Amino acid sequence: MATALMQGSDAVAEACVAAGCRFFAGYPMLPFTDLLESMSRRLPEVGGTCINVESEIEGVNMVLGAAAAGARAATGSCGQGIALMQEAIAEAALNEVPFVVFNMARGQQDYFQCTRGGGWGDYRTITLAPKDVGEAVEHTQLLFHLADQYRAPVILYGDYLVAHTYMSVDVSPRQYGPLPPKDWALDGSRGGTGKSRQIWTWAMGKANDPGPGPDAHWRRLAEKFDSIAGQEMRHESYLADDAEYLVVSFGTAGPFVDYVVDELRAEGMRIGSFRPISLWPFPERALAAAASAARKVLVYEVNAGQMIDDVRLSIAGRCPVQFIGGVSIDGSGMRQGDLLEVGSIRQRVLAAVRQEDER
Amino acid sequence: MTHIPTDSAPDIPAAKVASSSAPLQLSEEHHLCPGCGHPVAWRLLLEVISELELERRAIGVVGHGCYTNIVRLADVDFLQCLHGRAPAVATGVKRVQPQAAVFTLQGDGDMASEGLQEVLHAAGRGERITCIMLNNGVFGDTGGQMTAATVVGQRTKTSLDGRDPASHGHPIPVADLVARLPGSVYVARGAVNNAGSIARTKRYLRRAFELQMEGAGFGLVEVLTMCPTGWFVATPEGPDYLEDRFEPTFPVGELKTA
Numbered sequence: 316m317a318t319a320l321m322q323g324s325d326a327v328a329e330a331c332v333a334a335g336c337r338f339f340a341g342y343p344m345l346p347f348t349d350l351l352e353s354m355s356r357r358l359p360e361v362g363g364t365c366i367n368v369e370s371e372i373e374g375v376n377m378v379l380g381a382a383a384a385g386a387r388a389a390t391g392s393c394g395q396g397i398a399l400m401q402e403a404i405a406e407a408a409l410n411e412v413p414f415v416v417f418n419m420a421r422g423q424q425d426y427f428q429c430t431r432g433g434g435w436g437d438y439r440t441i442t443l444a445p446k447d448v449g450e451a452v453e454h455t456q457l458l459f460h461l462a463d464q465y466r467a468p469v470i471l472y473g474d475y476l477v478a479h480t481y482m483s484v485d486v487s488p489r490q491y492g493p494l495p496p497k498d499w500a501l502d503g504s505r506g507g508t509g510k511s512r513q514i515w516t517w518a519m520g521k522a523n524d525p526g527p528g529p530d531a532h533w534r535r536l537a538e539k540f541d542s543i544a545g546q547e548m549r550h551e552s553y554l555a556d557d558a559e560y561l562v563v564s565f566g567t568a569g570p571f572v573d574y575v576v577d578e579l580r581a582e583g584m585r586i587g588s589f590r591p592i593s594l595w596p597f598p599e600r601a602l603a604a605a606a607s608a609a610r611k612v613l614v615y616e617v618n619a620g621q622m623i624d625d626v627r628l629s630i631a632g633r634c635p636v637q638f639i640g641g642v643s644i645d646g647s648g649m650r651q652g653d654l655l656e657v658g659s660i661r662q663r664v665l666a667a668v669r670q671e672d673e674r
Numbered sequence: 675m676t677h678i679p680t681d682s683a684p685d686i687p688a689a690k691v692a693s694s695s696a697p698l699q700l701s702e703e704h705h706l707c708p709g710c711g712h713p714v715a716w717r718l719l720l721e722v723i724s725e726l727e728l729e730r731r732a733i734g735v736v737g738h739g740c741y742t743n744i745v746r747l748a749d750v751d752f753l754q755c756l757h758g759r760a761p762a763v764a765t766g767v768k769r770v771q772p773q774a775a776v777f778t779l780q781g782d783g784d785m786a787s788e789g790l791q792e793v794l795h796a797a798g799r800g801e802r803i804t805c806i807m808l809n810n811g812v813f814g815d816t817g818g819q820m821t822a823a824t825v826v827g828q829r830t831k832t833s834l835d836g837r838d839p840a841s842h843g844h845p846i847p848v849a850d851l852v853a854r855l856p857g858s859v860y861v862a863r864g865a866v867n868n869a870g871s872i873a874r875t876k877r878y879l880r881r882a883f884e885l886q887m888e889g890a891g892f893g894l895v896e897v898l899t900m901c902p903t904g905w906f907v908a909t910p911e912g913p914d915y916l917e918d919r920f921e922p923t924f925p926v927g928e929l930k931t932a
């Protein structure tokens with residue numbers, strides 16, 4: 316295992332290259348910009364193409380084209396830039412073109428737009444939220460694999476900390492097993508043979524070989540996303556087995572929460588944590604199991620309360636679910652504010668515990 | 675299947691021309707309106723692909739409009755993409771399949787209205803693709819509303835008394851804009867309303883594909899097509915209406931040659 320000290324964005328770019336990504340298109344927006352710069356340096360060195368595009372809409376549609384032509388391809392942005400891409404992300408889910416979207420978000424306020432999607436149709440997007448640069452490198456390679464495995468667009472939900480922290484990581488290629496051949500990819504070679512290819516959300520097929528049409532195609536896709544949900548839930552739980560209080564958080568908030576859990580355990584509190592790694596599919600059963608001894612589940616996210624919907628659906632009323640997060644942005648508007656800090660998390664956990672004790 | 679060229683007088687009777695198929699055609703039928711100009715443009719496109727022997731390397735990216743059905747009817751690899759986005763999608767395709775003959779097929783609603791920035795940026799970047807805009811000055815597929823290429827005075831369902839510059843603004847000549855950009859190497863505007871214009875349009879399409887395959891740069895061919903349904907004119911009047919109403923605003927000919 317060869318490790319090297321790297322900034323998060325460079326590490327993710329290396330992981331893209333290791334995964335075989337050869338086409339990238341992006342439009343600058345902090346804190347995603349560093350990844351775009353890294354890719355524009357790295358891809359030409361390995362014979363790939365990186366386009367500094369004129370808009371996020373064009374970037375994601377280029378990536379859709381490159382992926383439809385068989386390449387491993389990715390784009391990225393954050394916040395409003397991801398919002399601009401939603402039409403094409405939905406389209407790629409419905410016409411089954413696989414690629415990776417890097418949402419190097421400014422904070423945790425993109426949970427809904429990653430997990431619910433802003434586009435049209437019955438689709439979902441696998442979304443992995445790494446807790447640090449090491450996980451981001453691992454998730455990047457895994458996401459290219461999952462995209463190809465399921466022929467679907469997928470999202471990495473990183474943030475300012477993932478993009479900018481330096482960490483010693485291993486970016487060598489990882490193997491995730493065999494994949495189906497990309498015999499659907501367009502290369503023009505079957506033109507005039509009666510077997511030319513077609514990628515079409517409406518799946519009408521060719522006059523000599525009719526396709527299933529939208530009704531059957533979209534029903535099959537709905538079943539596909541159901542089956543992905545059953546197979547791709549990922550999570551990490553920490554000291555949850557006997558925990559009376561379980562704190563749920565995602566992404567880079569996780570290590571902050573775990574630090575507080577360690578402190579309070581040392582002081583005798585039966586507390587644990589749970590972190591969904593896949594935000595979609597949300598690890599519902601694992602969370603329900605982790606919370607089996609809990610008097611209360613506390614939800615810590617740096618937004619007005621988005622993931623808490625999934626937590627409530629998972630807990631399904633078995634114990635109270637209390638929100639202890641909040642909106643917190645620093646003065647630049649580019650990253651989380653000082654709510655993402657061990658002291659304030661500790662304070663909010665203790666306040667929630669006190670409330671429960673007073674009941 | 676007899677293959678009959680359209681750029682010279684047929685050496686077999688005209689009735690046979692009408693009854694013969696275009697190359698790469700998977701069906702003898704289309705469901706477009708009688709008198710629609712799009713199928714003529716489809717045929718020219720397929721003839722050019724076939725005559726340049728590009729059928730095993732052609733990839734089409736098609737927008738949303740009445741012409742979309744070519745993805746069912748032609749024996750060519752196709753990606754049917756989002757409204758307006760074809761030049762961006764085609765860019766991605768071509769960058770990873772540089773040996774392919776990559777083209778877009780779009781309408782005026784698709785290219786001039788919804789996707790103007792895509793085509794301008796693709797031309798600006800000098801992408802080695804061929805973009806084709808079938809311009810009938812109307813959203814045909816949605817029933818005849820005004821597009822960014824509707825000509826002044828033209829009646830549509832959203833300009834019932836005719837397009838009035840005072841309230842509706844002016845039409846956008848896409849080919850002229852693209853010709854102005856240094857990234858484009860070939861820009862032409864043709865039409866399909868009579869035999870002469872059909873033959874010329876085919877030459878334009880052929881030239882655009884030839885230059886793409888030579889790696890020269892971005893090519894655009896705008897093709898004026900009849901839409902009697904969306905123009906609210908009788909079917910036989912379509913070709914004359916095109917000449918009288920569209921050609922003054924959108925003059926045909928080569929705007930830029932390599």
Ligand SMILES: Cc1ncc(C[n+]2csc(CCOP(=O)(O)OP(=O)(O)O)c2C)c(N)n1
Nearest residue numbers: 738739740757781782783784812813814815
């Ligand atoms: C984002 C989006 N907006 C609107 C539509 C509806 N729509 C489908 S076809 C079409 C008109 C296309 O007009 P044009 O490209 O000129 O093609 P024509 O039918 O005239 O050949 C529109 C507006 C759509 N499919 N997608």
Ligand code: SF4
Nearest residue numbers: 706707710740814901
């Ligand atoms: S509405 Fe117009 S463009 Fe559409 S098929 Fe009919 S004539 Fe052709």
Ligand SMILES: [Mg+2]
Nearest residue numbers: 781782812814
């Ligand atoms: Mg039109």
